[in-house]
Amino acid sequence: MLEKKMKIVIAGGGTAGWIAAAALSNQMGGILDITLVESQEIGTIGVGEATIPPMRTFHRLIGIDEQEFMRATNATFKLGIQFENWKQIGEKYFHSFGITGKQTLITDFIHFWLRGRELGIASEFGDYCLEFKAALMDRFSLTENAKINYAFHLDAGRYANFLRQRAESRGVKRVEGKIAEVQQNPNSGFISLLKTESGEEIPGDLFLDCTGMRGLLIEQCLKTGFEEWGHWLPCDSAIALQTESIAPAVPYTKSIAHHAGWRWQIPLQHRVGNGLVFSSKYMSKDEALNMLLSSVDGKVLTEPNVIKFKTGRRKKSWNKNCIAVGLASGFLEPLESTSIHMIMTAITRLLLLFPHGEIKQSTIDEYNIQAESEYVKIRDFIILHYKATERSDSLFWQYCKDMEVPDELMHRMTLFKEAGKSFQVEGELFRLDSWTQVMLGQGIMPSTYHPIVGLMPAPDLKRFLSNIAADVDKNISMMSLHQDFVTTYCGKM
Numbered sequence: 001m002l003e004k005k006m007k008i009v010i011a012g013g014g015t016a017g018w019i020a021a022a023a024l025s026n027q028m029g030g031i032l033d034i035t036l037v038e039s040q041e042i043g044t045i046g047v048g049e050a051t052i053p054p055m056r057t058f059h060r061l062i063g064i065d066e067q068e069f070m071r072a073t074n075a076t077f078k079l080g081i082q083f084e085n086w087k088q089i090g091e092k093y094f095h096s097f098g099i100t101g102k103q104t105l106i107t108d109f110i111h112f113w114l115r116g117r118e119l120g121i122a123s124e125f126g127d128y129c130l131e132f133k134a135a136l137m138d139r140f141s142l143t144e145n146a147k148i149n150y151a152f153h154l155d156a157g158r159y160a161n162f163l164r165q166r167a168e169s170r171g172v173k174r175v176e177g178k179i180a181e182v183q184q185n186p187n188s189g190f191i192s193l194l195k196t197e198s199g200e201e202i203p204g205d206l207f208l209d210c211t212g213m214r215g216l217l218i219e220q221c222l223k224t225g226f227e228e229w230g231h232w233l234p235c236d237s238a239i240a241l242q243t244e245s246i247a248p249a250v251p252y253t254k255s256i257a258h259h260a261g262w263r264w265q266i267p268l269q270h271r272v273g274n275g276l277v278f279s280s281k282y283m284s285k286d287e288a289l290n291m292l293l294s295s296v297d298g299k300v301l302t303e304p305n306v307i308k309f310k311t312g313r314r315k316k317s318w319n320k321n322c323i324a325v326g327l328a329s330g331f332l333e334p335l336e337s338t339s340i341h342m343i344m345t346a347i348t349r350l351l352l353l354f355p356h357g358e359i360k361q362s363t364i365d366e367y368n369i370q371a372e373s374e375y376v377k378i379r380d381f382i383i384l385h386y387k388a389t390e391r392s393d394s395l396f397w398q399y400c401k402d403m404e405v406p407d408e409l410m411h412r413m414t415l416f417k418e419a420g421k422s423f424q425v426e427g428e429l430f431r432l433d434s435w436t437q438v439m440l441g442q443g444i445m446p447s448t449y450h451p452i453v454g455l456m457p458a459p460d461l462k463r464f465l466s467n468i469a470a471d472v473d474k475n476i477s478m479m480s481l482h483q484d485f486v487t488t489y490c491g492k493m
């Protein structure tokens with residue numbers, strides 16, 4: 001006999017809701033009955049356009065064709081983020097998605113580079129990384145010879161529509177309407193149904209709260225609680241707007257620090273996404289808006305979208321029969337473009353832990369342990385950008401420089417400074433290369449290197465370093481201009 005299909009109700013149809021719907025229907029559609037409720041009147045947050053490379057793996061998992069997706073979302077390629085004014089006003093560095101140098105069995109590449117620098121035979125750290133140099137030279141290609149690690153810049157609204165079409169074609173039902181009531185079972189406290197303003201009732205076994213920062217189910221109904229991290233990440237506001245493109249799209253996001261936060265530029269095929277993130281304690285909304293408007297190039301296409309946010313996480317991502325996904329589960333500012341990724345890992349985690357029949361507490365606990373660990377590690381990586389600065393030109397930067405940071409982060413910074421070591425722990429998103437690039441870029445220079453690299457004679461080290469740099473240059477010489485590649489690969493036909 002066929003088992004009864006489990007009823008999944010997704011509340012909210014932003015990026016989180018439609019990623020959840022598309023993935024669950026693709027992977028488990030045959031045994032799930034999925035309904036998504038959203039309100040056009042409330043709308044979505046309307047931002048979230050820079051991504052990181054694991055998105056490609058997730059897309060493969062749910063069968064998304066890259067060219068079709070890029071055409072549908074007017075996407076461009078992203079090889080990393082250029083940070084300007086973060087270490088010091090006027091200075092730039094790059095966090096690329098690539099591996100710098102070569103993996104060796106002896107020790108990390110940075111130690112060879114540090115020794116080379118001491119001997120005067122090494123050039124800039126980024127010269128040994130394909131993604132870094134390709135980005136700065138505005139190049140991109142997909143070839144078998146030179147594997148490049150990349151992500152995308154995409155139009156958030158189009159992305160949700162693209163996923164919606166896929167989800168609906170796999171049987172997801174969409175209900176238009178405002179959720180007015182969340183009913184609970186009086187004994188278990190589990191959510192039993194959602195009721196819309198028009199009186200429609202949507203019962204379910206498992207509810208995904210994708211209602212954005214308001215957390216309609218996880219917080220307003222279940223009172224799960226929120227752990228705030230504003231003392232480490234003092235920005236609490238953003239203004240976003242879109243402008244016309246006036247130049248070919250570059251294959252990287254720009255993050256430019258200002259006296260009380262930073263602003264972003266995300267180039268798409270048809271327009272540029274711009275935004276300014278700031279701490280309302282150190283900058284007024286009017287000042288932020290003026291700064292943003294005076295810094296954008298190209299005609300402004302949209303009204304400024306002002307967003308207030310609270311940095312932190314829901315104390316439990318999964319509570320009873322409700323899982324918060326996306327902004328409903330918490331928020332980390334978009335400095336390293338991690339939010340869409342965290343939606344994808346949340347859904348992957350759910351797929352891996354999917355309950356068979358009754359929802360067991362051990363499953364909930366395991367999900368929450370993994371979710372918390374992911375949040376905390378990404379949080380620390382983002383705090384690093386603020387803490388490790390040489391800026392003291394404003395009260396905001398003085399606060400960041402002087403603030404106490406989590407012990408684990410302090411340990412990482414000290415270890416890098418004293419021994420040139422960075423690391424990636426099990427299940428952590430950011431790789432050693434990411435930690436190394438950002439720590440160097442923010443001005444933490446190791447005071448020493450691994451003694452073993454001293455065993456390599458200087459001429460050999462010189463050859464080792466220059467061969468890597470020459471390989472990078474050779475590969476770049478065979479690449480197309482990014483804009484040309486995008487036009488051929490996924491431009492409008």
Ligand SMILES: Cc1cc2nc3c(=O)[nH]c(=O)nc-3n(C[C@H](O)[C@H](O)[C@H](O)COP(=O)(O)OP(=O)(O)OC[C@H]3O[C@@H](n4cnc5c(N)ncnc54)[C@H](O)[C@@H]3O)c2cc1C
Nearest residue numbers: 012013014015016045048050179211212326327334339340
């Ligand atoms: C300033 C800023 C910049 C960002 N930039 C990036 C970035 O570059 N990269 C990145 O990965 N992430 C970024 N993010 C995060 C990203 O925008 C979100 O993770 C992503 O959009 C998911 O949002 P969501 O779907 O959780 O919420 P929302 O987009 O807010 O969607 C909520 C949904 O719930 C529905 N809803 C709410 N209440 C009700 C109700 N009562 N009844 C019915 N429906 C309801 C709404 O209609 C909507 O469909 C950024 C966030 C901010 C604030």
